[in-house]
Amino acid sequence: MKKKEQALILEQTMLAKDIYSIWFQTDMASEVVPGQFICVYPNNDSTLLPRPISVCEVDAANQKLRIVYRIAGAGTREFAAYNTGDYLWILGPLGNGFPLEEASGKRAMLIGGGIGIPPMVETAKQLTGETIVVAGYRDELFLDRELSANGSFYAATDSGAHGTKGTVMDAIANNHLQADIIFACGPMPMLVAIKEYAAKHQIKAYLSLEERMACGVGACLGCVCKTKEVDHHSHVHNARICTEGPVFEATEVEI
Amino acid sequence: MNTKVTIAGVTFQNPIMTASGTFGSGMEYDEFVDLNQLGAVITKGVANVPWVGNPTPRVAETYGGMLNAIGLQNPGMEVFIQRDLEFLKQYDTKVIVNVCGKTVEEYLEVVERLSDEAVDMLEINVSCPNVKEGAIAFGQKADCLYDITSQIKKISKKPIIMKLSPNVTDITEMAKAAEAAGSDALSLINTLTGMKIDIHKRAFALGNKTGGLSGPAIKPIAVCMVYQVANAVKIPIIGMGGIANGEDAVEFLLAGATAVCVGAMNFVNPYATIETKKGLEEYMVRYGIEDVNELIGAVK
Numbered sequence: 001m002k003k004k005e006q007a008l009i010l011e012q013t014m015l016a017k018d019i020y021s022i023w024f025q026t027d028m029a030s031e032v033v034p035g036q037f038i039c040v041y042p043n044n045d046s047t048l049l050p051r052p053i054s055v056c057e058v059d060a061a062n063q064k065l066r067i068v069y070r071i072a073g074a075g076t077r078e079f080a081a082y083n084t085g086d087y088l089w090i091l092g093p094l095g096n097g098f099p100l101e102e103a104s105g106k107r108a109m110l111i112g113g114g115i116g117i118p119p120m121v122e123t124a125k126q127l128t129g130e131t132i133v134v135a136g137y138r139d140e141l142f143l144d145r146e147l148s149a150n151g152s153f154y155a156a157t158d159s160g161a162h163g164t165k166g167t168v169m170d171a172i173a174n175n176h177l178q179a180d181i182i183f184a185c186g187p188m189p190m191l192v193a194i195k196e197y198a199a200k201h202q203i204k205a206y207l208s209l210e211e212r213m214a215c216g217v218g219a220c221l222g223c224v225c226k227t228k229e230v231d232h233h234s235h236v237h238n239a240r241i242c243t244e245g246p247v248f249e250a251t252e253v254e255i
Numbered sequence: 256m257n258t259k260v261t262i263a264g265v266t267f268q269n270p271i272m273t274a275s276g277t278f279g280s281g282m283e284y285d286e287f288v289d290l291n292q293l294g295a296v297i298t299k300g301v302a303n304v305p306w307v308g309n310p311t312p313r314v315a316e317t318y319g320g321m322l323n324a325i326g327l328q329n330p331g332m333e334v335f336i337q338r339d340l341e342f343l344k345q346y347d348t349k350v351i352v353n354v355c356g357k358t359v360e361e362y363l364e365v366v367e368r369l370s371d372e373a374v375d376m377l378e379i380n381v382s383c384p385n386v387k388e389g390a391i392a393f394g395q396k397a398d399c400l401y402d403i404t405s406q407i408k409k410i411s412k413k414p415i416i417m418k419l420s421p422n423v424t425d426i427t428e429m430a431k432a433a434e435a436a437g438s439d440a441l442s443l444i445n446t447l448t449g450m451k452i453d454i455h456k457r458a459f460a461l462g463n464k465t466g467g468l469s470g471p472a473i474k475p476i477a478v479c480m481v482y483q484v485a486n487a488v489k490i491p492i493i494g495m496g497g498i499a500n501g502e503d504a505v506e507f508l509l510a511g512a513t514a515v516c517v518g519a520m521n522f523v524n525p526y527a528t529i530e531t532k533k534g535l536e537e538y539m540v541r542y543g544i545e546d547v548n549e550l551i552g553a554v555k
Binding site: 002045047048049050213214217222223225234235 | 276277278279283284286287299305306307308311312313314315316318319320321323325328330331334470471519520521522523524525526
């Protein structure tokens with residue numbers, strides 16, 4: 001059940017330039033599945049809208065969740081200033097996660113780009129079969145330790161500082177990586193390339209999409225994406241990313 | 256303590272309602288608030304056929320508020336009647352359906368179709384700034400507003416509320432035109448036309464370029480317009496614009512509104528409607544107000 005609450009911050013660390021990690025206490029931890037997200041609200045009344053942030057890691061036994069986010073503006077800059085013992089206003093759990101059962105008995109490739117990398121940590125942790133993780137960064141790596149611990153890890157960096165110089169698609173080609181199913185989250189050009197790649201190789205791909213949103217619960221109709229078929233809720237070719245998504249089968253969405 | 260208010264013969268258990276477009280038909284907020292506690296649910300706008308709405312991004316944050324350009328995406332009246340109205344029948348709250356259209360005929364088609372459905376009132380959206388084909392034009396010219404209001408009034412079996420745009424030179428002229436044409440009540444304000452430019456991308460923040468500004472940033476404008484309209488017409492007013500809590504609701508009542516809507520703040524706080532209702536009751540207790548109607552237009 002969705003709820004809005006204040007969650008106690010247990011730890012905040014900087015992972016790379018502008019990339020921060022927060023562990024916080026919440027009983028939502030027993031419900032969250034990989035690929036779901038929460039809305040985080042700044043305290044400053046001038047920044048009203050929630051920041052949708054995907055769940056990076058779940059510690060259900062200890063009722064803890066982890067988010068990893070990038071400072072992108074005033075709201076996330078406020079979050080980065082929080083300390084242990086402060087509280088975080090959150091709404092969740094939101095959306096539908098990756099269908100992990102689809103990967104059963106298959107080689108799964110998890111592809112994350114930039115701030116789309118964090119949800120791959122819990123996804124990799126919960127997958128039981130062969131798991132390949134391909135992560136695309138600008139320059140500095142983050143979450144590489146967690147990802148390496150739960151799959152074969154390949155990095156791509158814009159700068160060439162680590163792994164393949166170039167995109168995640170370059171890393172896949174250079175390392176001759178192959179898989180039976182793809183779970184991906186990242187910037188739109190990356191998702192478009194993965195959709196094409198998956199179609200060409202006839203692999204099922206699930207993409208986690210992002211869009212500006214206001215309510216996070218399906219009421220405002222702000223965060224829609226174009227769909228191939230008429231959506232069952234909207235009755236037009238639009239699905240709500242916060243509610244029908246954020247994870248969609250690649251062939252279902254027009255991106 | 257009495258919190259009941261009456262508009263056009265319809266009695267609401269309290270004056271707290273939901274602003275159209277910010278609450279769906281209540282389904283998405285059902286797990287946060289008890290819909291039975293609300294004075295009314297005013298639904299998202301519904302047209303005769305499904306509308307696809309505007310390109311994304313459809314929302315953008317602004318200082319103390321937000322811009323939206325959803326473009327009245329809706330599934331059309333038949334789905335709405337079967338799904339949304341059926342859902343709302345479970346609750347002991349009044350239902351006000353927001354009606355949109357691109358031509359007079361489209362408005363009339365929806366009004367006629369809803370005539371025998373479980374609907375208490377119709378709110379006519381002639382003030383959406385995000386739909387280019389007509390809609391707002393009806394709400395920005397007094398003679399057009401008079402014309403569409405009288406045509407709807409002729410066929411509607413439900414009391415009607417004309418929803419007014421703040422994007423006009425003198426909102427009282429519009430209010431008087433709607434009243435003269437027979438509107439049973441007025442609701443105001445719809446959003447203010449605004450724009451945001453992303454300086455990093457050097458592009459408009461919204462796919463539609465312009466959008467409607469809402470949230471606490473617009474509240475003083477809304478209070479002022481409610482006051483002006485309340486002094487210009489005799490029909491009841493449903494006031495809205497940035498209401499976040501009971502104190503804000505009281506302010507609108509004192510300015511002359513008979514009921515109020517919580518809008519954009521539902522997105523920020525999914526419990527905002529219920530908290531506003533409790534806040535209003537606390538205010539009444541604190542100042543010994545026996546009847547909420549004593550507050551309506553009490554500041555002259």
